Amino acid sequence: xxxxxxxxxxxxxxxxxxxxxxxxxxxxxxxxxxxxxxxxxxxxxxxxxxxxxxxxxxxxxxxxxxxxxxxxxxxxxxxxxxxxxxxxxxxxxxxxxxxxxxxxxxxxxxxxxxxxxxxxxxxxxxxxxxxxxxxxxxxxxxxxxxxxxxxxxxxxxxxxxxxxxxxxxxxxxxxxxxxxxxxxxxxxxxxxxxxxxxxxxxxxxxxxxxxxxxxx
Amino acid sequence: xxxxxxxxxxxxxxxxxxxxxxxxxxxxxxxxxxxxxxxxxxxxxxxxxxxxxxxxxxxxxxxxxxxxxxxxxxxxxxxxxxxxxxxxxxxxxxxxxxxxxxxxxxxxxxxxxxxxxxxxxxxxxxxxxxxxxxxxxxxxxxxxxxxxxxxxxxxxxxxxxxxxxxxxxxxxxxxxxxxxxxxxxxxxxxxxxxxxxxxxxxxxxxxxxxxx
Amino acid sequence: xxxxxxxxxxxxxxxxxxxxxxxxxxxxxxxxxxxxxxxxxxxxxxxxxxxxxxxxxxxxxxxxxxxxxxxxxxxxxxxxxxxxxxxxxxxxxxxxxxxxxxxxxxxxxxxxxxxxxxxxxxxxxxxxxxxxxxxxxxxxxxxxxxxxxxxxxxxxxxxxxxxxxxxxxxxxxxxxxxxxxxxxxxxxxxxxxxxxxxxxxxxxxxxxxxxxxxxxxxxxxxxxxxxxxxxxxxxxxxxxxxxxxxxx
Numbered sequence: 075x076x077x078x079x080x081x082x083x084x085x086x087x088x089x090x091x092x093x094x095x096x097x098x099x100x101x102x103x104x105x106x107x108x109x110x111x112x113x114x115x116x117x118x119x120x121x122x123x124x125x126x127x128x129x130x131x132x133x134x135x136x137x138x139x140x141x142x143x144x145x146x147x148x149x150x151x152x153x154x155x156x157x158x159x160x161x162x163x164x165x166x167x168x169x170x171x172x173x174x175x176x177x178x179x180x181x182x183x184x185x186x187x188x189x190x191x192x193x194x195x196x197x198x199x200x201x202x203x204x205x206x207x208x209x210x211x212x213x214x215x216x217x218x219x220x221x222x223x224x225x226x227x228x229x230x231x232x233x234x235x236x237x238x239x240x241x242x243x244x245x246x247x248x249x250x251x252x253x254x255x256x257x258x259x260x261x262x263x264x265x266x267x268x269x270x271x272x273x274x275x276x277x278x279x280x281x282x283x284x285x286x287x288x289x290x
Numbered sequence: 291x292x293x294x295x296x297x298x299x300x301x302x303x304x305x306x307x308x309x310x311x312x313x314x315x316x317x318x319x320x321x322x323x324x325x326x327x328x329x330x331x332x333x334x335x336x337x338x339x340x341x342x343x344x345x346x347x348x349x350x351x352x353x354x355x356x357x358x359x360x361x362x363x364x365x366x367x368x369x370x371x372x373x374x375x376x377x378x379x380x381x382x383x384x385x386x387x388x389x390x391x392x393x394x395x396x397x398x399x400x401x402x403x404x405x406x407x408x409x410x411x412x413x414x415x416x417x418x419x420x421x422x423x424x425x426x427x428x429x430x431x432x433x434x435x436x437x438x439x440x441x442x443x444x445x446x447x448x449x450x451x452x453x454x455x456x457x458x459x460x461x462x463x464x465x466x467x468x469x470x471x472x473x474x475x476x477x478x479x480x481x482x483x484x485x486x487x488x489x490x491x492x493x494x495x496x497x498x499x500x501x502x
Numbered sequence: 503x504x505x506x507x508x509x510x511x512x513x514x515x516x517x518x519x520x521x522x523x524x525x526x527x528x529x530x531x532x533x534x535x536x537x538x539x540x541x542x543x544x545x546x547x548x549x550x551x552x553x554x555x556x557x558x559x560x561x562x563x564x565x566x567x568x569x570x571x572x573x574x575x576x577x578x579x580x581x582x583x584x585x586x587x588x589x590x591x592x593x594x595x596x597x598x599x600x601x602x603x604x605x606x607x608x609x610x611x612x613x614x615x616x617x618x619x620x621x622x623x624x625x626x627x628x629x630x631x632x633x634x635x636x637x638x639x640x641x642x643x644x645x646x647x648x649x650x651x652x653x654x655x656x657x658x659x660x661x662x663x664x665x666x667x668x669x670x671x672x673x674x675x676x677x678x679x680x681x682x683x684x685x686x687x688x689x690x691x692x693x694x695x696x697x698x699x700x701x702x703x704x705x706x707x708x709x710x711x712x713x714x715x716x717x718x719x720x721x722x723x724x725x726x727x728x729x730x731x732x733x734x735x736x737x738x739x740x741x742x743x744x745x746x747x748x749x750x
Contacts, residue, residue, distance in 0.1 A: 084709035105652060149640075430522035493520065
């Protein structure tokens, strides 16, 4: 398995060996040494706006497979990087906040919002963002991106945790997310507190939140 | 009493027990408990007159009331958060640098003298006074600079965050300063502080932060 | 009080106040980039480089006419605090050395150093002995050649030769619409095109920056228009139209 190390708050170095693969968002590779090759690929998922600016609703996210023997430095636009090591675990990350991950992990897409019946609302102007998340499962490394460092919230049976959808980065463990809304007439006409939409979390696990409402 | 605590430098953790505190509209990133949010509209501080004054002064401060029981996490654009304790005095703050304050503190808009039309920041500055904690935002960690008789301080208005004490604030349209200004910066004047007090600045020009 | 507070006397002298700001003890003359002054104590004057009162010795050390507009001379006595877009600021010392740095990231430098324009557009080379300040998007990471770096992640380099452009042909073959991307009609990312560094030296890199409109780069390109004839100019015009049409 490739070895990951956070060089500083914004750069992560991955040492790749023959036979290994690392997948990353296009634009995430900042430098490399050694005999490393990059191959474009697309995921079967979808993303919404942001990131490299080329991803539009419904399109596939352009990804890049890295193979060979050498060291690759990943990062993007001064955003913070957080390394997560999975061991037969599952990590759910907001699609636009995933920088790179090991080829040994299985990736799939989950759309938050189906459960609450708010799909139409979410797709529209109100939240300003869809809630497509990428689910990574198995054993391997992944790196999340965030505007400013992430902080971790523990969720257990006692907590009543709610997260601003734009601040949500990802989660691990057995967490159930429901899109809640306190949409009253005020929110509807833009006079609300701006906290109308919230992700309500229940179950048991950890949530990664960024200290910003900035979309990436 | 609502307790304000920093969790790292960019996150404010406020613990409330059936109380209310005020925060910048939309600055909640997460919470744990039973919490509700209400924008300070007509029903906000100062009633109709207060709301009207805010509109008239062009100050872009929009606060919301956060009430309930639990822990609320407040943040804004991953900016640094700085806590200032007020012991009955008044602090002058750039509206866009205020993120949260205890409900018992009073906010007001004070006329600040004539500023150039280029600032887009209006002629007023927000003030907060009373006893309690104020949370200020800064783009990069804030730096406090003391001013005393004989040692005046000159500040780039885009970097100005807040000030307190017995300070006299002047707008200096120094020709040589204008030479020093880059194209992107809108201000063609400096702020000069004289007297006795402390000025808080941020190590970045407002509205010229890192593009994400 | 959690905010670090200083007086004019207690401010660090020629040192970082925090990672994003630096305090310079000005005593005489000093070059800084426009608009990076946050605050100052004392009596300081800010002058454009072309001003008559600037000594000819100072002016001759500055041999980068395309960038003269971006720098100013600070004179007088006082403590000057510099900051740049919330970027990390670091001070570097050259001992009969050289360092080429991305122009917008060069914050300030000793008049003892000579400043020249690099062959690579958008970069400036500092030579000699003295100190200078450079900013970066996040902490600077030093790496030794051989290495290929995304152009937006390069802050500068020292001692090794200027980099070459590297286009990843193998990658290009696989890209849908490879021809388009290769011609630079789409946004390129570090995977297709990098700066290739070899030799002995150090490369300074950062997490990538959004390519901000660099006035100096525009000026650089404008200055080269004079070298072109009508057919080339018309071709460029087409290219620009296409690019503009693609912007969302």
